[in-house]
Amino acid sequence: TVFFMDIRTFGKEFDRYFARAEARARLHFRRCMLSTVKEAPSGDLTLFYTDEGGRHRAEAFDLLVLAVGFGPPEEASELAQALGMDLTPLGFPATQPFAPLAASRPGIVLSGAFREPKDIPETVVEAAAAAGMAVRWLGRPEPAPEPAEVEPRPWDEEPPRVGVFLCDCPDLQEALPLDRLAEAAQGLRDVAWVEKVPALCQDGAWDRLVQAVEQRKLNRVVVGGCSPREVADDLAGMARRTRLALACTEAVNLREQVAWLHPGDGEGALAHALEALRMAVGRLRRVPDLRRTTQPTAARGDLAAPTAAVLVVGGGLAGMTAALALAEWGIPVHLVEQEPVLGGLLRRIRRTPDGREVRPFLEDLVRRVEAAEGLTLHLGTRLVRTEGEPGRYRSLLRGPGGEEAWVDHGAAIVATGGREGETSRYLRGRHPRVLTQLELEERLAEGTLERPGLVAMVQCAGQRGQERAYCSRFCCTEAVKNALALKERFPEAQVAIFYQEMRTYGFHELLYRQAREQGVLFVRYEPGDPPEVREGEDGRLQVTARDPVLGEVLRLEADWVVLSTGAAPGDHAPLAEALGVSLDGNGFFQEVHPKMRPVDLARPGIYVCGLAQGPRLMDEVMVQAWGAAARAAAFLRRVPKVPATRVVVNEKLCSGCELCVRACPYDARRVDLETRRAYVVQSLCQGCGVCAVVCPNKATQQVGYEHAAVLAAIDGAL
Ligand code: SF4
Ligand code: SF4
Ligand code: SF4
The missing domain is CATH 3.50.50.60 (FAD/NAD(P)-binding domain)
Known part of the structure; x- marks a missing residue:
């Protein structure tokens, strides 16, 4: 039983979460005024409260859990004194007007619950924003060196030795009999090692995988845990360290795609999980080393260099804040606003909750945006289409008179706001x-x-x-x-x-x-x-x-x-389609993960902030815009010079029939006029796989979905 006065599930989708909880049997919510708790001689705790009808009631419980919220940390006043910054009467740090992360002393940036109690998404965004603000004061550091390219070891000359690693986190433990899953996985063909690893999302967890791959001489790795997107970076890091090709690794989503589909049904979840592992192991057993038969398409020299510019769509508070932050870091920005003036919904807001006049702030912000070096303003302009790939995007803009122009950008921020x-x-x-x-x-x-x-x-x-x-x-x-x-x-x-x-x-x-x-x-x-x-x-x-x-x-x-x-979402559908990203059920842009990646959209290098992601207060919009800008800036520094190859052509099998050229929806296929063999224009290829499907000679293979490997995965499921 949850006793409450107000249910404050104000975060994105939190009301829906509450509705799900409320619908559960044996979970009761009781609006009331609590008065006291007494311990009965039996050891039970009796809770006295006044219910909604004004009746006095008492109920006994075995355990009482108090939602005590957050206070300032004990050492806050000592720290504030040492750093020379002010605290508010509540004991949290004072901030500057219209600069929610700036402490009273210039040069100190605040972040997280230390500044004000907040939930995980806001904390995550605020950390990125605070890091970005600190960088602004420090000047732009040199990019970190890219991890050295490691040529993966060949793998299809030796018999497969598959390692299966299962994430032993509480979420999965609750939903799945992991020991039995591990035992069953041990019996799969060519599985040489199975291990449960405590929480793969924790620091150091992947060191254990590296160790096991080396000690057990594994040449294929299956990881069962969170979504492949969540583990992608760690999986790639582990592959690099062990010289495994990424093609020899597979992440099986045991959480969203298995555990969540079988609530309270451990046996159903176990059967489903085993099927997913069988498919993954089957695929890895048969994954071919395409380097033997194909040329890397990057060798064609068609790759544009990454573009160190950001396209910001939307010139309201979020868009202007993000664009200005990027310009201050020395990153070229294109700020696109469909209206002939900047400001968006902020033009209608007159005062902040603490009573400050908004107009002077808005006018100053617009002035700074207009004067910012490296910031190109496109007023009365719409984004029509975006092509290319992360780090090498190009977008077609249509101006007020219908004139069109392409701009190159490595990343983009969606800040299209909303309406009342x-x-x-x-x-x-x-x-x-x-x-x-x-x-x-x-x-x-x-x-x-x-x-x-x-x-x-x-x-x-x-x-x-x-x-x-x-x-x-x-x-x-x-x-x-x-x-x-x-x-x-x-x-x-x-x-x-x-x-x-x-x-x-x-x-x-x-x-x-x-x-x-x-x-x-x-x-x-x-x-x-x-x-x-x-x-x-x-x-x-x-x-x-x-x-x-x-x-x-x-x-x-x-x-x-x-x-x-x-607030209601704007008409976001055309922009979402142009950018190749999704909207949520309410019409706002859908972030990758509501808690851990709240400003990332599904397409790498594209971020969201402000009302485009969901309604929020003005200071939250500013923090989120800073966070999105910091994410975009960090992304630009990581764009690989040569992106991953998505499809390859075996020239020996290609007959030059051009079926793939006609089928490719992104105009990324060509046939070399001299050799009459097909090749891929890497900078345009989106990895959709259509060319691999239409090729009558199996000359085109999609990396990660090679014909033999896909058939083996299907065999695993049957
Ligand atoms: S919708 Fe608005 S008015 Fe209603 S509870 Fe949420 S914040 Fe309050
Ligand atoms: S994978 Fe899709 S985008 Fe890439 S070349 Fe093939 S058909 Fe074109
Ligand atoms: S469809 Fe296949 S065989 Fe035909 S040109 Fe393309 S790669 Fe070559």
Whole structure:
């Protein structure tokens, strides 16, 4: 049983996660006010609380787990004193206006929960952003030397000796009988070694694999654990260290593709996992060494050099912040904005939650972007198409007059923002005094709001299961900010906020408390029983809501109704298609991993920040933009001079029929006019494999999906 006051699952997809948890049998959520805990003579712990109906209750438990949250670290004040930086009254470091990571003392960058309590995705992004800021002060360091190219040892002259390594992490232990899986894997043909390795994502875990490959003379390696994308870098590092070809390694996704498909069904998961291992082992047993029969396509000399520039799409707060950061690091940037002016949604925001004027900051930001060296602005411009490969992208831009131009860039950042959400409920669009929070903010700033008697705010309007499924995360803080601004301007005005949960997280909780102290009335409503807004006969607005605590219906006459409609995604589909990346179920760009890689999109070298990834507050947008810029800059330094070969042609088998030339959707196939043999234009090839499928002579093979290996994998599954 989880006892709570407000469920603050405001992160991306967290509401869905909560809904899944709530649907589970034997997991109960209880909204209440806790009073005390007592130990019974039996040793049980009795919890006393007041439930939603105001009844006093007691329940006994074996174990009590307290969600105590975060406080500043004990040594914070000592550290602050040593570094000469200020702390806030809460004991966390003070930051500079519009620079959420900058400590009060210039030259000190803050990051993670030390700055403010936060979740994993924000911590990960903030770490990248902080590193980027520190680099700005230090000047741009020389690129780290690329790992030396290691020619993999030949492998198809010796009998296969396959090593199978299973990640022994708690996630998999819970879902799969790993010991039995290891035992079964031992019986697979040509498997010479099976080992469970404690958590492959931990430092040093891959050293064990290197050791085992050397000691056991393994020449093929299967790793069963997280997704192949998660382990790709470590797998490549292990292969390099042991001189194994990457083609001789395989990552089997035992988590998302096995364990998660069989919740509570260990036997089903075991059978599925064994099948996946059989396929992987089967493939590796038959994987051919293509070097014997083919020329590396890079030898054709068609490879463009990597481009050390970044394309930033979107000129709002996120795009401008990212572009400026990159320009300050000396990286050439193309900033593309479809509107004729910069600023995006930020042009409509007038104050930060802590009451600072946004306009002067915006004007200064635009000035700095316009003046930045190495930053090319493309206003009124859209991205039409992106070609090439990570590190060597080129994009076609269409300008305001329809003129088109190609730009080369090694990486890209999507910062296309979003728009204010809308709703058709609560008389929105049918009564002139029903506003959105942004409209209220604009009226307050422009002085066009008539003195109100009572303002009613409705939270989650059109959100969280209404027109949009998700929580926009920022609109509870926005509502409290506007309520305080109303109170400041019209102290006698009454403000009532109808809410499901107040998600004023982090330090914004202080604003919530301040609003309560200033007499703002907070009335909770149930998701299935939202307030009703009607127009009375006198034309005034009437708001009716059932208070679930008192069980009574509350009726108010309001001068204004203000709806917290949050944010909606822009029309991202054409851009996602042009870039070859995906959108999530809500229409925002889909990051690779919500916690560990929150600004990476699926295509390497393409990142996302700001509202394009999901709704968030202004300071979070800035941090995320810095994080995306830092990721893009780091990526550019790692672009290999020669990218991986994806398809190869055995010239002895090629008849020059040109079927592959006609089939290739990326115009990456040519036939040499002299030799009448096909070859691959490496810089255009996307590795889709179509050419390998259409080739009637099996002259083309896709690396990693060689004909013999694919058939062996299928055999393994049958
Ligand atoms: S008002 Fe906005 S931030 Fe608050 S709970 Fe609803 S959707 Fe989430
Ligand atoms: S068909 Fe696909 S794999 Fe083959 S050359 Fe073209 S892009 Fe590359
Ligand atoms: S389809 Fe095969 S045989 Fe025909 S040109 Fe292409 S590689 Fe050569």
